Amino acid sequence: MARLGMVIDLKRCIGCNACTLACKQENGTPEGVHYARVITREVGTYPTTRRTFLPVLCNHCDDAPCAQACPSGATWIRNDGLVMVDREKCIGCRACAVACPYMNRHFIEKGLLEHGYSTDGLSPYEAIKFAEFEEGTMTKCTFCAPRVDQGLEPACVVTCPTDARIFGDLEPEDGKLQKLIRERKGWTLLPHCNTKPSVFYLDE
Amino acid sequence: MTTSSITVAPHRFAYGFYRQAWWNWLIGTAFFCGGLGAGLFLISLATGQRLGMILGYLVVVLGKNGAHLLYLGRPERFWRAAMRPDRSWIARGIWASGLFAMSGGILLLPMILGSEWHAAASIATAAKAIAIVSGLFIMFYDGFVMNHSAAIPFWNTQLLPLLILMYATLGGTTLTITLGALQDYESRETAWLEKAEPYLLIANFLLLCVYLLRMSRWTPAAQETVRMWVKGRYARVFFGLIVAVGLIATLMLSVVQQQWQAQGLSLVIAGCELTGDFSLLMLMLKSGLFSPQTAPAFGARGNGI
Numbered sequence: 001m002a003r004l005g006m007v008i009d010l011k012r013c014i015g016c017n018a019c020t021l022a023c024k025q026e027n028g029t030p031e032g033v034h035y036a037r038v039i040t041r042e043v044g045t046y047p048t049t050r051r052t053f054l055p056v057l058c059n060h061c062d063d064a065p066c067a068q069a070c071p072s073g074a075t076w077i078r079n080d081g082l083v084m085v086d087r088e089k090c091i092g093c094r095a096c097a098v099a100c101p102y103m104n105r106h107f108i109e110k111g112l113l114e115h116g117y118s119t120d121g122l123s124p125y126e127a128i129k130f131a132e133f134e135e136g137t138m139t140k141c142t143f144c145a146p147r148v149d150q151g152l153e154p155a156c157v158v159t160c161p162t163d164a165r166i167f168g169d170l171e172p173e174d175g176k177l178q179k180l181i182r183e184r185k186g187w188t189l190l191p192h193c194n195t196k197p198s199v200f201y202l203d204e
Numbered sequence: 205m206t207t208s209s210i211t212v213a214p215h216r217f218a219y220g221f222y223r224q225a226w227w228n229w230l231i232g233t234a235f236f237c238g239g240l241g242a243g244l245f246l247i248s249l250a251t252g253q254r255l256g257m258i259l260g261y262l263v264v265v266l267g268k269n270g271a272h273l274l275y276l277g278r279p280e281r282f283w284r285a286a287m288r289p290d291r292s293w294i295a296r297g298i299w300a301s302g303l304f305a306m307s308g309g310i311l312l313l314p315m316i317l318g319s320e321w322h323a324a325a326s327i328a329t330a331a332k333a334i335a336i337v338s339g340l341f342i343m344f345y346d347g348f349v350m351n352h353s354a355a356i357p358f359w360n361t362q363l364l365p366l367l368i369l370m371y372a373t374l375g376g377t378t379l380t381i382t383l384g385a386l387q388d389y390e391s392r393e394t395a396w397l398e399k400a401e402p403y404l405l406i407a408n409f410l411l412l413c414v415y416l417l418r419m420s421r422w423t424p425a426a427q428e429t430v431r432m433w434v435k436g437r438y439a440r441v442f443f444g445l446i447v448a449v450g451l452i453a454t455l456m457l458s459v460v461q462q463q464w465q466a467q468g469l470s471l472v473i474a475g476c477e478l479t480g481d482f483s484l485l486m487l488m489l490k491s492g493l494f495s496p497q498t499a500p501a502f503g504a505r506g507n508g509i
Contacts, residue, residue: 034216039497041219054219056497065353071294072284091284092277094226095294101355103222103494107277136277189497193354 003062003081004143005170005198006157007180008055012164015040015053022159023057026144028129030113033106035141036156055164057156058083058104058141059189059197066140069099074138081170081198082143090137097138101193106139143167170198210424210496221425224356224492230275232486235346237267238301239368240481242342243376245308248383249336251393254315256383260376261308264342269301293349300341307334343376344369356492357426363415370408371481377401378454378477385470398462405455412446412484425495432491441487450480 015038023029023036039054060083067075067083074089075096085096097105113135116126133139144154152158157165168177177200180186186200213220241263248256273279286298310331347365354360377397384394416433419426433442454476461469 037217039217039219054497065355068291069294069353071286071288071292071298072281073287074284089281089284089287090278091281093275093285093294094277095292095349097226098224098492099353099355101353101494102497103216107226110277134278138277190495 003170007166007177007200009164010201010203012162013053013055018159019156022155026155059102059199062196065099066096069095082145085138085140087134087137092136101190108133108135110135220496221428222494227489230271232489234268234271235485236482237263238342239372240375242339243372244379246339247376247380256380265305293352297345300338303334304338307331311335343372357423358419358429358492367411367415370411374404374408375481378474382470382474385467401458402455405451409451425493429491429493438491441483445483446480449476
């Protein structure tokens, strides 16, 4: 059985946020909702400072705390490991958002779908995309499930100009992702939370 | 990397601790009403106070459940929250609230209607048992709702359900005493509760100290919350409302009350204790911090953060 995942090479990431924009374009998320984002930090002491980047998105955890916390069963896990939200079952209790240590759950506040990024209401694109959301419910990154189901890669992966993101199946031991993780000592965010993320990072 | 080098991030694109902003004052009110109402109901049941039982029941059924409904993004689907009791503490809480509403209603109906329960004593006994168990569950399950996930380290301790239970017991005790005093001070059945209250306050104070001491040695996110409580932006609320008003003033006044019994004083004590109780829950929710998303490039890989 496949377990879809992603490897992000931090040595290649230049912090351009193309993934952030590609994600917004693909998913048509409302204002303030970013499935993919790049955390930036300045490290060092003047004059030897540098800016470092950490691209983050839903980790599609194997032991997802959001799914455990969800009282209504709205959060469910596909056979290929993608953590999904059934918006028709979601009651908007936000327990999943509190449970996710990576803060990758997003709540569609009341009124959020009534205005787009322009001041003149919704653009034709927003009008179509916003219909996929529902006020008062949670939403999240799906690894671009509709694209994946068509055999395509997630939007953030194909957009990355430095090829810092590699998407694929984590299951095969001799697969591309496992090989990278093994050879370059891949690691996950907040390992002490024991969520078994499907997004790995490389920095060696 | 030291704790002091990390600050609270202004937004999700910045590095740092992240504030818990999902659960707001409505959830705090629901937790407060749940603990207080169930505590009042059970302690009133133990002391035979009908008014306390009725008020406690209403605080849970209307206050707690009402605040939860107001908070939900889709309140019309609230029944779905009971779907996964096998894995969700919220779902277990919904079941407990439902059972409490039914069993408590069966117990209280004859009292409200002015007739004793004669028709089926066995049903009354069963209802009483269910009301006690579900009421007790409501008193502490919020602590498990909060501590279940490791996302917010300040909540992620087994001490939290105990702290919540202790405060619910204290709130129930204080209100039962107050109601007893307001009804008929001379023939009250709460004298033993008045003697117990100071010890309960001291136990709560000690538990709170242990909690903060434990968290001050926990992860950096938990340490930062403790710092905010003791020295930072929430120090006034912590020392002023939770410690000074909620514990110390309540303790001193409850000792005075044992010598100089007055109905007005009972009301002041109840006001002080409830202020501390509510402030504690609100501060717990408001000061919850998510850990930074650490990376080697940021100076750490995240173990222990």
